Amino acid sequence: MNGDSYEALCANEPELAKLRDSLREFLAADRAEFGWQPSVDAWLSSWDEQFSARLGDAGFLGLTIPPEYGGHGLGHLHRYVVTEELLVSGAPVAAHWIADRQVGPGLLAYGTEEQRHRILPEVAAGRLFSAIGMSEPQAGSDLAAAAAKATPSDGGWVLSGTKVWTSGAHLAHQVVVLARTSPPDPQHRHAGFSQFIVPTDSPGISISPIVLMSGEHHFNEITFDEVFIDAANLLGEVGNGWRQVTAELSFERSGPERILTTAPLLTALVRVLADQPPLDDHAAAAVGDLLARLISLRQLSISVARALAEGRSPVNEAALVKDLGTRFEQDSVELADDLASYASAEGRESVAALLNRARLHAPLFTLRGGTNEVLRGMVARGMGLR
Amino acid sequence: MTILRGGVFDSGTNKGTDDLTELRDLADDIGSRSFESRIGRRSLPDAFDATAWRHLDEAGLTRLVSSADSGGGPVEAAVLLRSLARHAVTVPVAETDVLAGWLAAQAGLDVPAAGPLTVAITPACPAGGRVTATASAVPYAGDAVAVVLALRDGDRLLTAVARAEELPIAKGHNAGGEPRDTVEVDLAADRFAELDSVVAEELTRRGAWARCIQMIGALDAAVEFSVAHTREREQFGRPLSAFQSVQHTLAGMAGEVERARAAVDLAVAAAADHGFGAPQTDHAVTVAKVTLGRVVPSVVTAAHQLHGAIGATIEHRLWLVTMRARSWVTEFGDTAGYARRLGRRALAATDPWLVVVDGAAG
Numbered sequence: 001m002n003g004d005s006y007e008a009l010c011a012n013e014p015e016l017a018k019l020r021d022s023l024r025e026f027l028a029a030d031r032a033e034f035g036w037q038p039s040v041d042a043w044l045s046s047w048d049e050q051f052s053a054r055l056g057d058a059g060f061l062g063l064t065i066p067p068e069y070g071g072h073g074l075g076h077l078h079r080y081v082v083t084e085e086l087l088v089s090g091a092p093v094a095a096h097w098i099a100d101r102q103v104g105p106g107l108l109a110y111g112t113e114e115q116r117h118r119i120l121p122e123v124a125a126g127r128l129f130s131a132i133g134m135s136e137p138q139a140g141s142d143l144a145a146a147a148a149k150a151t152p153s154d155g156g157w158v159l160s161g162t163k164v165w166t167s168g169a170h171l172a173h174q175v176v177v178l179a180r181t182s183p184p185d186p187q188h189r190h191a192g193f194s195q196f197i198v199p200t201d202s203p204g205i206s207i208s209p210i211v212l213m214s215g216e217h218h219f220n221e222i223t224f225d226e227v228f229i230d231a232a233n234l235l236g237e238v239g240n241g242w243r244q245v246t247a248e249l250s251f252e253r254s255g256p257e258r259i260l261t262t263a264p265l266l267t268a269l270v271r272v273l274a275d276q277p278p279l280d281d282h283a284a285a286a287v288g289d290l291l292a293r294l295i296s297l298r299q300l301s302i303s304v305a306r307a308l309a310e311g312r313s314p315v316n317e318a319a320l321v322k323d324l325g326t327r328f329e330q331d332s333v334e335l336a337d338d339l340a341s342y343a344s345a346e347g348r349e350s351v352a353a354l355l356n357r358a359r360l361h362a363p364l365f366t367l368r369g370g371t372n373e374v375l376r377g378m379v380a381r382g383m384g385l386r
Numbered sequence: 387m388t389i390l391r392g393g394v395f396d397s398g399t400n401k402g403t404d405d406l407t408e409l410r411d412l413a414d415d416i417g418s419r420s421f422e423s424r425i426g427r428r429s430l431p432d433a434f435d436a437t438a439w440r441h442l443d444e445a446g447l448t449r450l451v452s453s454a455d456s457g458g459g460p461v462e463a464a465v466l467l468r469s470l471a472r473h474a475v476t477v478p479v480a481e482t483d484v485l486a487g488w489l490a491a492q493a494g495l496d497v498p499a500a501g502p503l504t505v506a507i508t509p510a511c512p513a514g515g516r517v518t519a520t521a522s523a524v525p526y527a528g529d530a531v532a533v534v535l536a537l538r539d540g541d542r543l544l545t546a547v548a549r550a551e552e553l554p555i556a557k558g559h560n561a562g563g564e565p566r567d568t569v570e571v572d573l574a575a576d577r578f579a580e581l582d583s584v585v586a587e588e589l590t591r592r593g594a595w596a597r598c599i600q601m602i603g604a605l606d607a608a609v610e611f612s613v614a615h616t617r618e619r620e621q622f623g624r625p626l627s628a629f630q631s632v633q634h635t636l637a638g639m640a641g642e643v644e645r646a647r648a649a650v651d652l653a654v655a656a657a658a659d660h661g662f663g664a665p666q667t668d669h670a671v672t673v674a675k676v677t678l679g680r681v682v683p684s685v686v687t688a689a690h691q692l693h694g695a696i697g698a699t700i701e702h703r704l705w706l707v708t709m710r711a712r713s714w715v716t717e718f719g720d721t722a723g724y725a726r727r728l729g730r731r732a733l734a735a736t737d738p739w740l741v742v743v744d745g746a747a748g
Contacts, residue, residue, distance in 0.1 A: 004389060006655040006666050010744045020743070088739050263739070270738040279733065285722050288729030292649075292676035295742055299648035303388060316395045320641040373634070380633035383394050383613055383640060 011302045016081045023082055026058050027089045038090025038264040040354050041361040043257050044167055044368075045218055046092035052126035055093075060086075061100050062124025065108065070121030076251070076309040080302070084256040090264030090354075094168060094218075099123045099130040101252065103176060106195075110236030110244050115197070131200075133163035133177040133222060134245065141374050143178075144189040144242070148224065150179040150196060156231040157181075159196065159224045165368075169220040170207050174199050177224070178241050193241030197233040204228070214360035250318035252369060254304035258325035259297050261365060262332045265354040266290065269336050272347035283342045290335050297325050316382035319375040326365040326372060333358045388651045389461055390468050390599065393606045394613060394640050406465050413466045416441045417473030421703075428701055432563030434529035435476045439502060448479060448502075452487025460657040464599045471603030474706035476564055478502045478526035480596035486534040489589055493545040493579035501531035506569045507589065510537030510544050517544060517578055519571040523717075527567035528555045535571060536589055537578070543586040544578040562710030588663050591671050593718035595657060598650045598674040601682055604711035605643045608689040611704055612636060615693050632692065639688045642681045649677040669745025672728050679721025682711045 007013045012020070030036075030051070039046045055061055063079040065071020072078075086093050104123045107116050122128035139145035148161025159179055169175055175198050182192035200207065204227035210219040236244045270287060273279055279287070301321050307314045336355060340348050366372045380386055389406070420438040442448050447466055450458030467480055486503035490496065497503055506521035519537050527533055530550055537544040548571070556568040613636060616626040626632050653670035660666045686708040690697050697704040715721060731745070732738040 004651075004655055006652065006659045006670070007744070009652050009655050012744045084743075267738050270732055274733040274735075274738075279729070281722075281726055284729035284733065285725040286729065287732055288676060288725035288727065289680070291728055291732050291738070291742065292673050292725065293680070295673045295745075296645045296649040296677040298742060299652050300645050303648050303651070314395070316640075317644060320637075320644055323637070324641045324645055376634045376637040377630070379637035379640060383636060385613070385617070385627045385633050385636060 008306070009299065009302060011077055011081055011084075011305070016077060019078060019081055020085055023060055023085045024089075026055075026060065027085070027091055030054060031089075031091075036092050038268070038354070039092070040090065040262050040265050040358045041364075042090050042264075043087065043093050043097045043261070044361070044364070045094060045216060045357075046090075047094040047168065047171060048092035049095045049127075049129070049171075051092045052096035052129075054126070055086075055091075055096070056124060056126025061096060061126045062104060062120065065104055065120050065124050069108075069116050070124040071104075072124070077305060080256065080305045084260060087256055087260040088263045088267060095129050095171070096123070096126045098132055098168065098172075099128050100126075101255075102132060102248070103128075103130045105248050105251065106176065106235065106244065109248065110195075110240075112232070114232060115235070119197075128174075129168065129172040131166045131169035131172040131175040131220075131222075133166050133169075133175045133198075135165045136162055137164055141371050146178060146180065146193070148177065148179040150177075150181050150194060150229065153228065157196065157229040157234065159198065159227045159229055161224050163222045163224075164210065164219070166220050166222055167218045169200065169222055170209065170217070172200055175222065176235065178245055181238050181241075190242040192239055193245075194238050195235040195241045195244055196229050197235055198224070198227060198229055199233075202227050202229070212360070214357070249370075250304070250308055250313060250315055253375070254301050254308070254314075254318035254321040256298075256301065258322045259294065259301055259328060261326075261329045261361075262336070262358050263294075265336050265351060265358050266294070266332060268351050268354060269339055269343070272343050272350060273339065276342075276344060276347065279342055283339065286335065286339055290332065290339075293328055294332075297321070297328055301325065316379050319378045319382075322369070323372045323375045323379070329365045330362045333362045388647065389464055389654045390602055390647050390651050392468065392472070392603075393643060393647065394609055395644070406461070409462055410465050410469060412445060413447070413469035414473070416445070417469050417475050420475045421473040425703075426701075428703070428706065430563050430700060431557075431559035431565065432474075432476050432706070434478075434502070434526060434565060438475050439477045442477065442479065443500065448500075449483055449487060452483050452491065460654060460662075463596075464654040467596055467599045468603035468606075471600035471710070472607045472707075474562070474604070474607070474703075474710060478504055478530065480593075480600065481505060481525050481530075484592050484596045485589065486530075486532075488592065489534050489536060489545060489585070490547055492585050493581055495534075495545065495547045495579060497534065497547055498531045502526060502529055503532055503534060504530040505534045505536050505589070505593075506571070507536045507593075508538070510539045510571075512539055512544070512575055515575050517546075517571065517573055517575050521569045521571065523558070523560070523566040524569045525567075526565045527553070527569045528557050529565060533569060535573075535578075536586065537571070538586055541583045543581040543583065543589075545581055545585075546573060546577040546579065548573060548577075560710070560713035562706060562708075562713050564710060564713070584663070590718050591668060592662050594675050594724075595653055595662070595667070595671050597714040597717050598653060598671065598678055601678045601711045601714050602643070602647050602650050604707040604714075605646065605682065605685050607707040608685055608704070608711070609636070609639050609643055611707070612639065612689045612692045615697075619694075626692070635688050635692060639685050642685055646674070646677050646681040649674040664746070666744075666746040669731075669741075672724050672731075673745065675719065675724040676721055676728060679715050679724065682715050686712055
């Protein structure tokens, strides 16, 4: 089987297909036993620490973490497949999401041996929950304007500043903070940042909710008032923080979570429509159009994942996946709303909760992790336009 | 490395050679010579390019799939078709190789060993020992040495090979200037071999497959032209490409083309691994055809918007690629029809997600 085989392009080679099947079986049994409800945007909003622990015990977390740190030593595409199946099932993945997606790879790339042995086994077990402190009140799309500051102190660092939009910080064990360790240099705006692992129970931290218009509390504002950070919790090199946080962004930008946030709604809706008298041609074509957009985006996302797994860095394509994928996620909510009009009253009722949450979360899809406008600017640079 | 690599991002960190580089370079070379030969004399219709055909024939590229000893297959054919479409080369390579050569072989009929071929697909009216039909929009019929007739009669596909001089042909062209002729058929019924509808379906699938690949080539050119134009053209004292709204339009175009490329890459891999008759290929071609049916209009519109009125003139190069892509969208089945097929398949599946992961599995 060559590298560009049909099955490889579908991320469904025999080994990956087997992994999918085993995860589907786990999810069906787990849901039957514990009764969680599938949700859209579960990676932001469905926090279930027991589910994360069960998922870790079943061997579906820390896939790319080497066995010596408690992981499974598998490839990036294995992780891709697991992420897809989790998102499509609408399982409550928020608790372990950031630890598994960002903290694990970050520690593998930049962490010390001590940090890896201390933290990675807990990540793979689904028992360590982390937040990420990047944005600040005056540093949104322009992350380089971040002003939180860490200054050397006896045996470590002292951190002061404010971070916003830190999802899950009120429930997490730790927050990984990007802070200035030297004063801003207007000529080199990205220089002088460092990353720190800060336990959320450190003295001087206060965490307050930023409540969404849906009434949900996922985001927080964290204030660091002279918080002492042990030297052992510096992540990577002093002054290398910007490169560390941006180096791995292609994985995050191009992953299934930029396409499949609304997938539980879409699959539920198609199932509802399938159980009814046959749809007319127009509605059937609307379903096909929706799926073709989803499938073509998934193929693009997989092609980026495969390039990343081969050690290449398709930064433009990764930015494109996030731009196109998140716009699809938004559009899919309205397309689903239209299609729901073909469903029986009972059918509509069965997807109402998913549709409602999707509508309330949709504005965030194209904002989080870098706005689409910023991404398109990056793509334009990649095209040689700026 | 994608099979259909190329386009605005195929440089920098992703640049490199693969097994297909030599073929791609050769096809691009023949293509750019054909394109340059038309500078200053672009016109409608755009005639069959006999010089480019001769170059392709000499390089052994006109019968890659249909000839057993060419050493080529769907992957090589795809690379070639994309490059030729990118340079708007007016030659029937898809028709000769992917369609006519294959169909004649299915019917056990001989076709001339050299020279352009085409297929005429239309419903037939067999009566009184004769088969009569009128096939419209037949690609390159007036330039082909033989026309392979694919005449549908209920569940049967009546196939014969006719020499061009046996058929009254009225010349025509599509919006992109390519020959699209009307062919009158009136031949003895015993000339025809009878094939079943599975062959007819595969013929359509092969045609859609080839057009999807060609559309990627044409769209790659449309984006390249748009980038070049907006960098050169100055208004308000700076290049158009310096305007953020223009940059975002270009980024949006590039994104849509990359999405379509990923879908078509799957269709190429499906044909290479499983054959044109396989459910995997049927699925991937369906997805690709719907995808391009939506992507082509948006990219074509954006390309013309960025070029201003000059891009809509006969002397400009843009219409050669935009109007061909637009014409190909409706050939071998329209977008809505393919969308219905995909939608009904998902509705019939045990789990629609399985259709997304691997259409053949659903």
